[in-house]
Amino acid sequence: MPATPIIAPFPATRLRRLRRTPALRALTAERHVSTENLIWPIFVTEVAGGEGEIPSMPGVDRLTLDGAKRAAERAMNLGIPAICIFPHSDPDLKTEGCERAWDPENIGNRAIRAIKEVAPDLAVMTDIALDPYNINGHDGFVRDGIILNDETVEALVRMALAQAEAGADILGPSDMMDGRIGALRRALEQAGHKDVAILSYAAKYASSFYGPFRDAVGASGRLVGDKKTYQINPANRDEALRCVARDLAEGADMVMVKPGMPYLDICREVKDQFGAPTYAYQVSGEYAMMEGAIRAGWLKREVVMESLLSFRRAGCDGILTYYAPQVAEALAQR
Numbered sequence: 001m002p003a004t005p006i007i008a009p010f011p012a013t014r015l016r017r018l019r020r021t022p023a024l025r026a027l028t029a030e031r032h033v034s035t036e037n038l039i040w041p042i043f044v045t046e047v048a049g050g051e052g053e054i055p056s057m058p059g060v061d062r063l064t065l066d067g068a069k070r071a072a073e074r075a076m077n078l079g080i081p082a083i084c085i086f087p088h089s090d091p092d093l094k095t096e097g098c099e100r101a102w103d104p105e106n107i108g109n110r111a112i113r114a115i116k117e118v119a120p121d122l123a124v125m126t127d128i129a130l131d132p133y134n135i136n137g138h139d140g141f142v143r144d145g146i147i148l149n150d151e152t153v154e155a156l157v158r159m160a161l162a163q164a165e166a167g168a169d170i171l172g173p174s175d176m177m178d179g180r181i182g183a184l185r186r187a188l189e190q191a192g193h194k195d196v197a198i199l200s201y202a203a204k205y206a207s208s209f210y211g212p213f214r215d216a217v218g219a220s221g222r223l224v225g226d227k228k229t230y231q232i233n234p235a236n237r238d239e240a241l242r243c244v245a246r247d248l249a250e251g252a253d254m255v256m257v258k259p260g261m262p263y264l265d266i267c268r269e270v271k272d273q274f275g276a277p278t279y280a281y282q283v284s285g286e287y288a289m290m291e292g293a294i295r296a297g298w299l300k301r302e303v304v305m306e307s308l309l310s311f312r313r314a315g316c317d318g319i320l321t322y323y324a325p326q327v328a329e330a331l332a333q334r
């Protein structure tokens with residue numbers, strides 16, 4: 001933007017001139033959403049009968065391993081560049097020690113390999129946090145009600161190495177422990193995974209908008225307490241910027257703001273201050289709000305594209321959204 005926008009007084013300036021026809025509006029559109037901007041989060045289950053629609057996320061299914069392969073093929077055919085895997089793990093195999101988190105045969109790692117088989121060019125992103133494998137639903141180890149930082153970071157490193165070994169392209173640490181990015185980056189270098197990217201959930205807030213996601217991965221009933229001792233207070237902006245600065249300094253390649261729509265100010269600020277590849281996560285609760293209202297007939301489906309444009313306007317390079325395949329299909333039909 002020029003420092004002083006030049007604007008002649010009315011009637012020389014009539015801003016409506018450029019809004020008059022679709023062609024003029026297209027010519028003057030400042031931002032676009034394209035398929036290349038999308039990352040598609042999917043839920044993969046290993047529980048027999050665990051597949052099917054997630055009640056609080058109508059239109060989103062938990063997938064079997066075969067379903068995940070089909071989703072990957074669909075993403076590839078649509079031109080969606082990346083898919084992000086969230087495991088719905090067997091509740092009987094969740095433990096306090098979270099050992100399954102770094103098991104090469106856990107459902108997340110099996111899904112990475114299965115997807116790479118059918119869609120080798122699709123970027124596969126993962127989630128790094130202990131919650132899918134933790135008996136108490138937290139992202140870190142719990143001792144006497146306290147979430148342990150340093151012990152958790154060691155486990156996250158093991159988890160990350162297993163994911164890199166399985167073929168992940170982008171690792172997504174979503175745990176909010178301190179020092180994890182540096183520890184992950186060092187371990188990846190040492191293990192020869194020099195080109196595995198880290199998309200840090202750098203500005204991740206302690207949000208109630210994650211509710212439907214916790215239903216989807218089967219963590220809702222388990223979570224003891226809340227995540228406020230590690231995720232950011234929604235009141236804070238400076239702290240989020242310090243988190244992003246810290247994660248970039250420790251070796252993150254890309255950064256994320258999460259949730260999305262209630263935190264657009266943070267997206268803009270992060271992009272302006274750091275100029276790094278910046279992503280927003282349009283989380284499960286945002287999906288549920290829009291989809292619920294659309295299905296009730298209270299909002300039109302156009303709100304989806306409008307919401308995605310808001311991220312582009314706020315400076316995001318891409319968006320993790322459950323709407324990715326739908327939006328890609330709509331864009332392909334234009």
Ligand SMILES: NCc1[nH]cc(CCC(=O)O)c1CC(=O)O
Nearest residue numbers: 129131174209210213283284285
């Ligand atoms: N590590 C957990 C994780 N990874 C992504 C999400 C939320 C995604 C969504 O709501 O769509 C969460 C939930 C949480 O922190 O409790």
